[in-house]
Amino acid sequence: MNPKGKQSIEFKEPPFLQSWASIVGDKEGEGPLGKEFDQVIEDPYFGEKTWELAEARFMHQTALLAIQKAGITKREIRYVFAGDLLEQNMSTTFGVKDLKIPLFGLFGACSTAGESIALASMTVAGGYADYALALASSHIGSAEKTFRFPLEYGSQRPLSATWTVTGAGGFVVSKKKSRIKIRGITTGKIVDYGCTDSMNMGACMAPAAADVIYQSMQDFGMSPKDYDAVITGDLGEIGSKILKDLLMKNGYDLEEKHKDCGLAIYEDESQDTHAGGSGCACSAVVLAGLITKRIASGRWKRVLFVPTGALISKVSFNEGESVPGIAHGILFESEGI
Amino acid sequence: MNPKGKQSIEFKEPPFLQSWASIVGDKEGEGPLGKEFDQVIEDPYFGEKTWELAEARFMHQTALLAIQKAGITKREIRYVFAGDLLEQNMSTTFGVKDLKIPLFGLFGACSTAGESIALASMTVAGGYADYALALASSHIGSAEKTFRFPLEYGSQRPLSATWTVTGAGGFVVSKKKSRIKIRGITTGKIVDYGCTDSMNMGACMAPAAADVIYQSMQDFGMSPKDYDAVITGDLGEIGSKILKDLLMKNGYDLEEKHKDCGLAIYEDESQDTHAGGSGCACSAVVLAGLITKRIASGRWKRVLFVPTGALISKVSFNEGESVPGIAHGILFESEGI
Numbered sequence: 001m002n003p004k005g006k007q008s009i010e011f012k013e014p015p016f017l018q019s020w021a022s023i024v025g026d027k028e029g030e031g032p033l034g035k036e037f038d039q040v041i042e043d044p045y046f047g048e049k050t051w052e053l054a055e056a057r058f059m060h061q062t063a064l065l066a067i068q069k070a071g072i073t074k075r076e077i078r079y080v081f082a083g084d085l086l087e088q089n090m091s092t093t094f095g096v097k098d099l100k101i102p103l104f105g106l107f108g109a110c111s112t113a114g115e116s117i118a119l120a121s122m123t124v125a126g127g128y129a130d131y132a133l134a135l136a137s138s139h140i141g142s143a144e145k146t147f148r149f150p151l152e153y154g155s156q157r158p159l160s161a162t163w164t165v166t167g168a169g170g171f172v173v174s175k176k177k178s179r180i181k182i183r184g185i186t187t188g189k190i191v192d193y194g195c196t197d198s199m200n201m202g203a204c205m206a207p208a209a210a211d212v213i214y215q216s217m218q219d220f221g222m223s224p225k226d227y228d229a230v231i232t233g234d235l236g237e238i239g240s241k242i243l244k245d246l247l248m249k250n251g252y253d254l255e256e257k258h259k260d261c262g263l264a265i266y267e268d269e270s271q272d273t274h275a276g277g278s279g280c281a282c283s284a285v286v287l288a289g290l291i292t293k294r295i296a297s298g299r300w301k302r303v304l305f306v307p308t309g310a311l312i313s314k315v316s317f318n319e320g321e322s323v324p325g326i327a328h329g330i331l332f333e334s335e336g337i
Numbered sequence: 338m339n340p341k342g343k344q345s346i347e348f349k350e351p352p353f354l355q356s357w358a359s360i361v362g363d364k365e366g367e368g369p370l371g372k373e374f375d376q377v378i379e380d381p382y383f384g385e386k387t388w389e390l391a392e393a394r395f396m397h398q399t400a401l402l403a404i405q406k407a408g409i410t411k412r413e414i415r416y417v418f419a420g421d422l423l424e425q426n427m428s429t430t431f432g433v434k435d436l437k438i439p440l441f442g443l444f445g446a447c448s449t450a451g452e453s454i455a456l457a458s459m460t461v462a463g464g465y466a467d468y469a470l471a472l473a474s475s476h477i478g479s480a481e482k483t484f485r486f487p488l489e490y491g492s493q494r495p496l497s498a499t500w501t502v503t504g505a506g507g508f509v510v511s512k513k514k515s516r517i518k519i520r521g522i523t524t525g526k527i528v529d530y531g532c533t534d535s536m537n538m539g540a541c542m543a544p545a546a547a548d549v550i551y552q553s554m555q556d557f558g559m560s561p562k563d564y565d566a567v568i569t570g571d572l573g574e575i576g577s578k579i580l581k582d583l584l585m586k587n588g589y590d591l592e593e594k595h596k597d598c599g600l601a602i603y604e605d606e607s608q609d610t611h612a613g614g615s616g617c618a619c620s621a622v623v624l625a626g627l628i629t630k631r632i633a634s635g636r637w638k639r640v641l642f643v644p645t646g647a648l649i650s651k652v653s654f655n656e657g658e659s660v661p662g663i664a665h666g667i668l669f670e671s672e673g674i
Contacts, residue, residue, distance in 0.1 A: 094658065115442070128339050129340065187439035192434050319390075
């Protein structure tokens with residue numbers, strides 16, 4: 001019934017995005033999409049005493065805002081699907097706990113926005129919940145401390161490195177019709193080309209993105225011309241080029257249709273962000289801030305949204321392991337009401 | 338339709354456990370359940386060069402064994418739901434990647450066996466997959482290094498501390514009838530009583546276990562007499578006592594029915610494991626090794642299985658934060674065929 005092709009689901013009774021919310025940090029507010037986000041928080045600590053609790057607060061406030069924008073109360077949300085980048089999902093724990101909503105905690109690295117929306121959609125379409133909430137967050141302070149060096153060290157970063165987006169995105173999913181239909185999903189496999197450069201995450205993730213985009217097009221019988229945009233999460237400049245090369249080799253020319261949230265969120269020349277934005281929040285806030293509006297307005301009729309994740313930890317890096325990638329595809333369509 | 342009460346699902350078309358597999362370490366093999374596990378691996382490194390890759394191999398081999406025991410091939414598994422305790426789910430990444438199955442990565446701390454079986458059940462019952470695989474792993478070497486001190490330091494541990502189980506459990510879920518029906522699930526909320534003692538995880542998790550057990554009984558209209566056993570994941574001695582006290586205050590006497598996987602897996606006197614076993618693998622391997630067999634044989638007609646998780650990281654501990662808990666309930670029933 002619902003399964004489509006090898007790796008996708010096409011929902012018989014599709015769920016819809018009821019609301020979308022984005023709260024970002026100062027740097028994101030100064031970027032080209034600054035005016036599109038719901039709130040910009042100037043204080044990087046968001047009034048908290050640590051980077052991790054700051055990130056948790058971004059997630060918490062974003063959850064409340066998404067619920068409010070959906071016109072419901074938090075008691076009407078039956079499940080929250082949430083994740084972040086930190087060790088043992090610290091910002092999810094402290095960002096979600098006071099919501100008192102049953103939680104499915106996720107780890108999908110920077111692909112979390114895709115993973116959480118996919119599971120929320122399956123849950124709603126499967127008749128398990130009237131409303132489900134998908135959340136993802138990241139923070140430059142907590143992420144650099146987790147994966148590289150604390151910001152306070154002032155380490156230099158190569159041009160291939162990305163800049164972790166500070167913020168959170170939240171999405172309420174339900175069967176109630178809205179202008180944004182979730183037609184289907186394509187769930188990614190881990191793809192490992194053996195890339196070990198943690199300062200070049202885009203290259204590590206591109207093969208996984210290419211794999212899931214190829215499979216989604218196969219499963220739904222589509223080609224690049226059928227989409228208004230195919231939007232990856234945080235491949236950045238280098239990863240985007242690899243993605244397009246890989247898909248071209250498989251017969252799909254994505255040149256005209258590909259966009260990347262990591263390339264959209266900052267203005268590299270003036271903001272010195274190198275290869276682009278990254279982090280769970282990158283795709284989540286660009287979806288909430290920009291993509292949803294273009295679909296809701298009907299400017300874009302069909303979008304394949306593909307958050308991308310690099311499966312790395314400090315330990316796997318220090319032990320010399322590769323950085324496998326994963327990506328999750330969501331097929332959005334605009335709906336007349 | 339499927340939702341039941343405030344926080345549960347009762348499946349209209351219930352899924353069944355097709356197979357269960359457990360692979361454990363040497364210490365677990367020497368414990369009271371030693372003969373119940375499918376395989377005991379004497380080499381703690383499982384032929385790998387690091388604790389993390391050893392844990393990944395436990396997960397990988399367990400996945401293959403569960404698939405084989407279900408009488409299917411890995412291509413028939415549409416989704417894998419998997420998680421572990423490590424930073425950024427390192428053992429899941431390296432344990433699952435070569436399976437080449439679409440992955441939903443989870444973080445539920447030691448409650449992962451419950452979370453993964455719940456989502457696999459929802460996925461199968463919702464018509465999204467014929468077969469889904471749920472996996473959870475932990476390893477004493479990788480866990481102590483992650484949360485406390487590397488084993489090589491020889492640190493002393495207080496009597497309230499638990500011993501992380503080395504191993505992995507795997508479960509294939511499908512709608513095909515078997516002797517073990519998954520009647521429903523109750524998904525936990527994060528519960529935080531402000532406990533900050535990382536050497537007393539049982540106390541930190543007990544309130545979350547009490548919360549989800551209470552809610553499950555309310556939602557399904559049951560009381561302790563209706564179960565053959567209510568089995569928590571890894572509360573250990575101290576947490577088990579707190580759990581029973583909390584439920585007694587809410588009118589439910591669990592004294593006769595409560596069991597804890599952490600108390601079942603080791604013989605404290607001879608094995609020197611203090612408060613009991615813990616880790617994602619603790620509930621997973623006791624489910625696969627013991628509980629499933631008792632349900633399949635009809636000795637137990639109904640079991641509420643409640644893996645318990647302590648939401649802690651090295652960072653949250655060092656920053657002085659509390660250790661919130663979460664628990665996920667699965668309602669198993671024996672089925673005549």
